[in-house]
Amino acid sequence: MDTYTPTERTQVKRLPKRGVYDQAQVHAILDEGFICHVGFVADGQPYVIPTGYARSGDQIYLHGSPASRMLRAMGQGAPLCVTVTLVDGLVLARSAFHHSINYRSVVALGQARLVTDPEEKMTALGRITNHLAPGRWEEARLPSEKEVKSTTVVALALDEVSAKVRTGPPIDDEEDYALPVWAGVVPLWIEAGEPAPDARLLEGIPAIDRRRFTSRHT
Amino acid sequence: MDTYTPTERTQVKRLPKRGVYDQAQVHAILDEGFICHVGFVADGQPYVIPTGYARSGDQIYLHGSPASRMLRAMGQGAPLCVTVTLVDGLVLARSAFHHSINYRSVVALGQARLVTDPEEKMTALGRITNHLAPGRWEEARLPSEKEVKSTTVVALALDEVSAKVRTGPPIDDEEDYALPVWAGVVPLWIEAGEPAPDARLLEGIPAIDRRRFTSRHT
Numbered sequence: 341m342d343t344y345t346p347t348e349r350t351q352v353k354r355l356p357k358r359g360v361y362d363q364a365q366v367h368a369i370l371d372e373g374f375i376c377h378v379g380f381v382a383d384g385q386p387y388v389i390p391t392g393y394a395r396s397g398d399q400i401y402l403h404g405s406p407a408s409r410m411l412r413a414m415g416q417g418a419p420l421c422v423t424v425t426l427v428d429g430l431v432l433a434r435s436a437f438h439h440s441i442n443y444r445s446v447v448a449l450g451q452a453r454l455v456t457d458p459e460e461k462m463t464a465l466g467r468i469t470n471h472l473a474p475g476r477w478e479e480a481r482l483p484s485e486k487e488v489k490s491t492t493v494v495a496l497a498l499d500e501v502s503a504k505v506r507t508g509p510p511i512d513d514e515e516d517y518a519l520p521v522w523a524g525v526v527p528l529w530i531e532a533g534e535p536a537p538d539a540r541l542l543e544g545i546p547a548i549d550r551r552r553f554t555s556r557h558t
Numbered sequence: 559m560d561t562y563t564p565t566e567r568t569q570v571k572r573l574p575k576r577g578v579y580d581q582a583q584v585h586a587i588l589d590e591g592f593i594c595h596v597g598f599v600a601d602g603q604p605y606v607i608p609t610g611y612a613r614s615g616d617q618i619y620l621h622g623s624p625a626s627r628m629l630r631a632m633g634q635g636a637p638l639c640v641t642v643t644l645v646d647g648l649v650l651a652r653s654a655f656h657h658s659i660n661y662r663s664v665v666a667l668g669q670a671r672l673v674t675d676p677e678e679k680m681t682a683l684g685r686i687t688n689h690l691a692p693g694r695w696e697e698a699r700l701p702s703e704k705e706v707k708s709t710t711v712v713a714l715a716l717d718e719v720s721a722k723v724r725t726g727p728p729i730d731d732e733e734d735y736a737l738p739v740w741a742g743v744v745p746l747w748i749e750a751g752e753p754a755p756d757a758r759l760l761e762g763i764p765a766i767d768r769r770r771f772t773s774r775h776t
Contacts, residue, residue, distance in 0.1 A: 538742045
């Protein structure tokens with residue numbers, strides 16, 4: 341499959357030219373972000389909670405405490421929405437009305453599957469750890485059996501998915517191009533600063549390179 | 559009021575020590591972010607959509623197209639969740655299990671009110687514009703009557719609200735402090751790059767200072 345089939349629920353209706361259903365582009369957005377916002381419903385009320393995640397093939401892994409309201413809902417097959425948003429720039433137009441944001445976002449709908457197989461669970465935890473902090477699964481102490489048991493992992497198949505992308509300069513009304521107003525794009529990205537070592541770090545451990553954690557959203 | 563009263567729905571149950579109900583802290587998080595994730599329900603399915611916003615006193619303004627599914631739901635009083643998340647750092651522990659994220663997030667629940675008064679609508683649009691791109695409401699062409707009419711604005715009262723905050727170093731299991739693994743925090747923030755002028759920018763318009771748009775999340 342190279343493209344996701346839009347459904348009534350994932351078809352981008354507002355500004356349809358921004359809709360993207362290409363699998364490679366969807367995967368690239370999911371791989372560049374590292375925080376998703378998970379939506380679930382309890383007693384008719386929607387909740388939106390930020391959390392880490394990782395893509396593996398055509399699914400997303402999420403994890404958390406078995407006591408969490410969100411993980412409980414997900415483990416029981418409640419309908420979910422997982423949204424990942426990358427903000428690439430502020431779009432400054434000559435008119436206030438045409439101000440916008442350059443962004444790439446993915447919306448995935450569906451029901452999660454509780455991951456119970458211990459091997460798949462470890463694989464998923466490794467992917468989530470390395471997606472947040474590249475290379476750490478190979479450096480840190482791996483989870484004990486007790487730690488794995490006290491973590492809930494769920495998988496959401498990327499089935500009903502769409503992306504929405506805005507790029508490029510502001511689009512002003514033709515007559516506004518004559519206005520003496522600055523217009524253009526202010527690029528934005530997430531910057532990683534110098535890693536601050538823990539106060540109890542053992543002596544002799546080499547510093548960690550901040551560039552490992554920099555994703556410039558470009 | 560100095561603090562929000564936690565309800566059954568907003569009380570932070572997982573890691574309750576991270577729960578914050580202080581109004582000043584909630585406002586500060588909302589003022590530092592500029593993208594929120596709005597959750598709403600349609601036919602039992604939750605949707606999570608990123609969008610701009612602005613705080614005004616003890617309410618949040620949102621705007622969009624009258625044709626948008628989200629704005630229609632909000633204008634009709636559907637239950638909403640508005641979440642704002644600031645990511646401050648990657649927390650690298652000696653164990654994979656204790657890896658975490660330093661963050662500040664706000665979750666606001668409620669039903670929006672459709673803003674119909676033209677004066678309040680203009681005020682709200684000004685706040686949303688200047689929250690995204692400080693100072694632009696004073697520089698750009700203001701919305702025409704037609705543009706205002708073709709924008710839906712809603713307000714969500716900050717009533718049922720909580721924040722969740724993690725700061726500080728990793729917390730490892732006592733025996734893991736002896737491990738020769740780098741541990742500490744990698745600070746993250748949103749960086750604004752050099753503004754890229756539009757190809758059709760008139761000559762003689764002074765460049766815009768990128769520092770106007772930098773929010774370091776510190």
